[in-house]
Amino acid sequence: MSIGENKRIFQKMYRTRYEDKEYSFYDILKECLMGTITDDCVKAELLAQNKEIELWNKYKKENNEDIQNGIVPLFTIVDEKDRIVKWIGNCDRFKTRREQYLCRPALYEYIDKLDDRQYEIMACVICEFLGADKITLTDKGNEGGVDFFARIPFSDSAHFLFGIKGPLRIVGQCKKYASKDNVGHMKEFVQTLEHVHNKSYRVGEILPDWFKLERGAILGWHISNLGHQAGALDIAKNFGILVSDSKQIIDIICSAKEMRNYKDKVDCLRKKYMIEERYLNIYSKT
DSSP: OOHHHHHHHHHHHHTSOOOSSEEEHHHHHHHHHBTTTBSOHHHHHHHHHHHHHHHHHHHHHHHHHHHHTTOOOSEEEEETTTTEEEESOSOTTTGGGGGGGTTHHHHHHHHHTOOHHHHHHHHHHHHHHTTOSEEEEOOTTOOTTOOEEEEEOOOGGGHHHHTTSOSEEEEEEEEOOSSOBOHHHHHHHHHHHHHHHHTOHHHHHHSOHHHHHOOSOEEEEEEETTOBOHHHHHHHHHTTOEEEOHHHHHHHHHHOGGGTTOSOHHHHIIIIIOOHHHHHSOEEOO
């Protein structure tokens, strides 16, 4: 089974809705193999037996990374020895948020279908959910390496971190690829940020007026659908660039206070937020 096949299995796993009960990882794996790798039930059982330990270890690694990053994991591990899991589980840290995550499979499927431009709009929506009071989506095809700008205020108690210069200024770029983004694109984004700092010709033309007038710190944010290669992450770390993937984006949507009263979060996103004109010139929170 190739790495590509393993990725397809996990994609199916995250796009499946689970009931509030315990599952054996083997049974989950067998169901995910059906319809992705094979339509033969017997073959799916054999593949699940052969790959169970490898993919269990892969899931445990993802589970630990999710918890460390503050993301609600897909399953809580109930019994590591027997490989028993439960959807989100009864962990005090997550159980109060379970209702908000019923829509997670639908959100994955919705983001899967977004085109490049829609993914950029989604990034603007996420900025709004994170408290941005100004957001500008750049014009399609004339973005100078920047897809969106945002201004995020910080608490008065954090003045010792940022001084009195003002809110954070976010410079964002999105990549809706079917694989992890690479080192070359991250290097290009580093150059773009340098152009923003220096107000160089091409980037200087697209900087919103509000961005130019602000004096707050500039922070780069690079969003890639399936994450970033190790080398790209190293560069981002060295230059203080925030990195996110669609899993983190979905977690923000699920927990956003703006979405709590909506059972169908996808419908709410589509009708209320995913509107290009909402962010194209300038979104300003009143």
